Amino acid sequence: MSENTVELTDSNFDQEVLQSPVPVLVDFWAAWCAPCRLIAPAVEAIAKDYAGRAKVGKVNVDENMSTSSKYNIRGIPALLVFKGGEMRDQIVGASSKENIQAMLDRHM
Numbered sequence: 063m064s065e066n067t068v069e070l071t072d073s074n075f076d077q078e079v080l081q082s083p084v085p086v087l088v089d090f091w092a093a094w095c096a097p098c099r100l101i102a103p104a105v106e107a108i109a110k111d112y113a114g115r116a117k118v119g120k121v122n123v124d125e126n127m128s129t130s131s132k133y134n135i136r137g138i139p140a141l142l143v144f145k146g147g148e149m150r151d152q153i154v155g156a157s158s159k160e161n162i163q164a165m166l167d168r169h170m
Contacts, residue, residue, distance in 0.1 A: 075129045079144050085143060085166065087112075087162070090123050091120055095138050123135060143166055
């Protein structure tokens with residue numbers, strides 16, 4: 063995690079994501095997942111670029127199975143955008159920074 067990303071867990075997901083006043087990009091990932099590590103720098107850069115306008119959080123799927131199951135996460139990395147307490151958009155699999163930003167921008 064960096065200073066711009068929030069570590070999301072089963073216990074804080076509702077407060078940090080569903081009750082957030084700004085759109086939230088959630089990265090579902092795992093330490094063993096090579097594509098997750100591949101996109102991590104792009105996710106960190108987006109977190110820095112959107113600081114104050116959107117929130118970026120990361121959910122470790124191995125440690126937070128309840129949240130991962132609730133949102134039907136079957137493949138990782140999975141990037142979901144939440145706004146107004148609802149999941150609005152998603153990308154499953156490694157993607158470019160530009161594609162991730164475009165998805166987030168649609169919900170700003």
